[in-house]
Amino acid sequence: MKVTCTRKLHFDAGHRVMGHENKCAHLHGHSYQVLLEAESILTESELDSVGRVVDFGRIKEIYDPWIQEHWDHGFLLHIQDVDAIDRIQGFETGVTTQKLYLLDSNPTAENIGIFLLTSPNFVTQLQVYGVRIKSVTVHETSNCFAKVTR
Secondary structure, eight states: OOEEEEEEEEEEEEEEOOTOSGGSOOEEEEEEEEEEEEEEEOOOOOOOOOOOOOOOOHHHHHHHHHHHTTTTTTEEEETTHHHHHHHTTTTOSSSOOEEEEEESOOOOOHHHHHHHHHHHHHHHHHHTEEEEEEEEEEEEESSSSEEOOO
């Protein structure tokens, strides 16, 4: 029997898909939902002494502060998307400069999922608890999502 547990996180962010053939080539935003499915990497038992893969709160402690600081209410853009970067960097909110996070790839749901699954920072922190993320599902809308699995 294989046991996993899943934690859902939320963030709101804008992006654009550089080179997209339709409306996603424009700057726009989503209310993202991310599902992080964890599995044990321990060989002795898939569950801890309490009967869990990992406390759901541990997944949130590792991922959510980083997501809130870097992505929530900001823009995710491809590092080569110079036009969009210039526009976002030139936008002043009156309180602070617009939050911007640059990715090495287009900020598609698939690439966001790959980032969350493979980022060494997250992987290392989870290993302390004897778990790893098995899959990441990124919902851009209620109808459109991508799943990345090990």
